[in-house]
Structures are given as structure tokens and as C-alpha cells.
Amino acid sequence: MATPIPLRPTEGAAESPAEARIPRHVGVIMDGNGRWAERRGEPRTAGHKEGATAVTRTVRACRERGVEVLTLYAFSAQNWARPQPEVAALMQLLYDYVLGERDEIMGTGIRLRAIGDVEQLPAFVKGPLRALEAESRGNGGMILALALSYGAREELVRSARRLAERVARGELDPADIDEAALGGGLDTAGWPDPDLVIRTGGEARLSNFLLWQAAYAELYFTPVPWPEFTPHDLDAAFAWYADRQRRFGLTGRQVEARMERASC
Ligand code: IPE
Ligand code: IPE
Ligand code: MG
Numbered sequence: 001m002a003t004p005i006p007l008r009p010t011e012g013a014a015e016s017p018a019e020a021r022i023p024r025h026v027g028v029i030m031d032g033n034g035r036w037a038e039r040r041g042e043p044r045t046a047g048h049k050e051g052a053t054a055v056t057r058t059v060r061a062c063r064e065r066g067v068e069v070l071t072l073y074a075f076s077a078q079n080w081a082r083p084q085p086e087v088a089a090l091m092q093l094l095y096d097y098v099l100g101e102r103d104e105i106m107g108t109g110i111r112l113r114a115i116g117d118v119e120q121l122p123a124f125v126k127g128p129l130r131a132l133e134a135e136s137r138g139n140g141g142m143i144l145a146l147a148l149s150y151g152a153r154e155e156l157v158r159s160a161r162r163l164a165e166r167v168a169r170g171e172l173d174p175a176d177i178d179e180a181a182l183g184g185g186l187d188t189a190g191w192p193d194p195d196l197v198i199r200t201g202g203e204a205r206l207s208n209f210l211l212w213q214a215a216y217a218e219l220y221f222t223p224v225p226w227p228e229f230t231p232h233d234l235d236a237a238f239a240w241y242a243d244r245q246r247r248f249g250l251t252g253r254q255v256e257a258r259m260e261r262a263s264c
Helices: 033-039 044-064 077-081 084-107 123-136 152-168 179-184 231-242 252-263
Strands: 025-029 069-076 111-115 143-150 196-199 218-221
Touching: 033 044, 044 069, 044 084, 044 231, 069 077, 069 084, 077 084, 077 143, 084 123, 084 143, 111 123, 143 152, 152 179, 196 231, 218 231
Parallel strands: 025 069, 025 196, 069 143, 111 143, 196 218
Antiparallel strands: none
16 A cells, blocks of 8 residues: 655645745755866866855855755765866865855854765865864754765665664664665755755766655756856746646645645
């Protein structure tokens, strides 16, 4: 038998229509920096630098629109294989970002979190990053998750391995391994799944981003390169999202009936 899907509070008619249409968790695959710069005859790193300004304005816009979790794919587990100078420039930009955004993050109550294999980051980045994570832990506002040295397959492997270790120690019965157990071992444990994943830069693929969590995310692909992404583009993505009927396997009529019941 199908398990009933709980109606999220934001899907209920008790919420104002505007609130109901804002995705709770937005994931962004910030792509297209290198090509943007190359088209302008500049080094790829110029695209990453400009991309950092798009991060600042997008974080602000998401917070202002009431997004609860914003996950930015900033550096993948596979990106380590890029030319060393490009990796070094990205690490420097990350350091600059953490230092430069500290006051805005603390001033606006953002909770900064890093997901991925953060231990791989160089110490000069990891230190300030961990410090700001700790400092912002008590904040009550939007969660800003930076996916760094992140790969969804790697994350799933880590979760599966931890479960296997508990089984080996006799603490866990394999029969008790369910979605909650596997999902609970992911870096995003406790957060709502992404409702909307935006990818800039024109490619239509996930590139190892939140593969488990995005099972029912709406996927929005835009040709706009990340350095040019503006709050206006974000609003276009949100407007597109607001028009989607999320069915989670049900029929459209079933979903409509549930919405009607919820509004009674
Ligand atoms: C995204 O832009 C940033 C990172 C992956 C770190 P790219 O650097 O992938 O830019 P393109 O896709 O080559 O244009
Ligand atoms: C995905 O972009 C990773 C980030 C945006 C950080 P990539 O540019 O690495 O993805 P592919 O290689 O085009 O799939
Ligand atoms: Mg790319």
C-alpha cells in the first residue's frame, strides 16, 4: 500500500499563497563561471571571482524571500582534478568569502554549514570555515550550506559505511536499515529535502549533487552563466517552481483533492 505523503505546512491553504510558493530548500549548481570568463577573453579564475558576487546577492535574495535552506554547490569532489592553479584560486576565493561575509552572516542570523568532505580542504580555509560554522550555530535564520569537496555518491557511501559499522558492532539489525537510517547519515540530516534545484550555465545534469535528497526536487536549468545570475533570475526560477504541480507519484486529481481538503 502506498504510504500517505504528509502535506508540508507550506502546501496548506493556511499559508498565504505567496508563502506557499516559496521553496523551503533551494539547491544551486553554480555553473558556467569558466566559460563566462573565457568568452570575455579572461582567465577562468575571473569567472570564479565574479561568481562570488553572485553568491552574495543570491544568498541575500533567498533570505529575503523566506527560503529556509539554501545549498550552494561550490566545489565538487571531482573538481580537485582541475588544474592546480584553478583549484588554488577557488580555495583563496572561498577563504575570502568566509572572511568577507562574516558580518552579513552574523548580522542577518544565517546559520552557515559546510557539507561534503570538508576535511580535504586546506587548513587556511578549513579553520575560518569551521569557526564561522560554530559562531553562527546559534543563529535562527536561513541555513546556508556550502557544498565543498562534495559528491553525493561519496556522501551516500559514507552513510552506508557508518551503518555497516554499526551492524558489525552488533548495534544495528540490517532489517532496521530504512530510508530514515540512510538519509539520517547524510550531511543534510534533519533538513527538508530540496524542493527546487537550479543549475546555471546551460547544462542539464546533476553532476553528483544531492542525488538522494533531490529525488522529488523540481529541476530548473537556465543558460544564464553563474556570474550573471541575479535576483531577477531567481524570481524567474521561483515563478516557474510555483507553477509546478508536485505529485509525488499520485495523480493530479488526488493532489487537487488533498489541497481542497487541506483548505477546509
Ligand atoms: C562552476 O563553474 C564553478 C565550479 C565548478 C567550481 P565552472 O568552473 O565549472 O565553469 P564552466 O562550466 O567551466 O563554464
Ligand atoms: C558542478 O559543475 C560542480 C559545481 C558547480 C561546483 P562542474 O562544472 O564540475 O560539472 P560538470 O563537470 O560540467 O558535470
Ligand atoms: Mg562547469
